[in-house]
Amino acid sequence: EVQLLESGGTLVQPGGSLRLSCAASGLTFxxxxxxxxxxxxxKGLEWVSTITGSGGSTYYADSVKGRFTxxxxxxxxxxxxxxxxxxxxDTAVYYCAKWNWNPGHFDYWGQGTLVxxxx
Amino acid sequence: xxxxxxxxxxxxxxxxERATLSCRASQSVSSSYLAWYQQKPGQAPRLLIFxxxxxxxxxxxxxxxxxxxxxxxxxISRLEPExxxxxxxxxxxxxxxxxxxxxxxxxx
Numbered sequence: 001e002v003q004l005l006e007s008g009g010t011l012v013q014p015g016g017s018l019r020l021s022c023a024a025s026g027l028t029f030x031x032x033x034x035x036x037x038x039x040x041x042x043k044g045l046e047w048v049s050t051i052t053g054s055g056g057s058t059y060y061a062d063s064v065k066g067r068f069t070x071x072x073x074x075x076x077x078x079x080x081x082x083x084x085x086x087x088x089x090d091t092a093v094y095y096c097a098k099w100n101w102n103p104g105h106f107d108y109w110g111q112g113t114l115v116x117x118x119x
Numbered sequence: 120x121x122x123x124x125x126x127x128x129x130x131x132x133x134x135x136e137r138a139t140l141s142c143r144a145s146q147s148v149s150s151s152y153l154a155w156y157q158q159k160p161g162q163a164p165r166l167l168i169f170x171x172x173x174x175x176x177x178x179x180x181x182x183x184x185x186x187x188x189x190x191x192x193x194x195i196s197r198l199e200p201e202x203x204x205x206x207x208x209x210x211x212x213x214x215x216x217x218x219x220x221x222x223x224x225x226x227x
Contacts, residue, residue, distance in 0.1 A: 035216075037164075037218075044207065044218060044219075044220050044221045045156075045158075045164060045207055045209075045218040045221075046218065047209075047215075047216040047217065047218065050216070059215070059216075061215065062120075062215075095163055095164070100169075102151060103151040103152065103154075103169045103170035103173065104151065104152040104154065104169070104210075104211030104212075104216075105154040105166055105169035105170075105175075105209070105211075106154070106156070106164070106166060106209070107166050107169075107175065109163040109164055109165070110163065111163055112163055
């Protein structure tokens, strides 16, 4: 059974930094692209970033490009999201999700971790 | 960027009724890259449909997806109490992935 467990969410001040982690189990981690999707309180889903299985290619939403960095450690079966220059509008639950390219869909999701950006 | 619009915003129905949810794209999306998700309060989204019409593992056959080009539909043939939730469509036809704003299906 595929399990994804996010951690690292907390309260951080505007302009601060935070690194989220997602520990994966039940799959050959290096074979699959992984993504981060966020959801602001009471709002809809917003795709944040995707990384290929090898880590060789990364993709970002315009709203986080230049501030967030997605990475992975396939030896540890762990996905990361480094978030810098955080803004109030980055406040959200951050989900990690396994991505399938074709057909395109997120088939497994973690339970999410809450990031709150506030002074 | 492809923008997805979902309608209606809220659908109020009774258990046993049929629900028809619409997802419209600002430009053509390959059917291979259109998916639907269900989300209940306090839970992560759950994949329902991928490739526009293929049910994910374990999804009951009362859920079906259809459509092509810019117009896609999620149909729930007979609403069960556990189906009252928010439903999102999502496309990945470009290197930017986008979700629709969601349709809330609530109990009438």
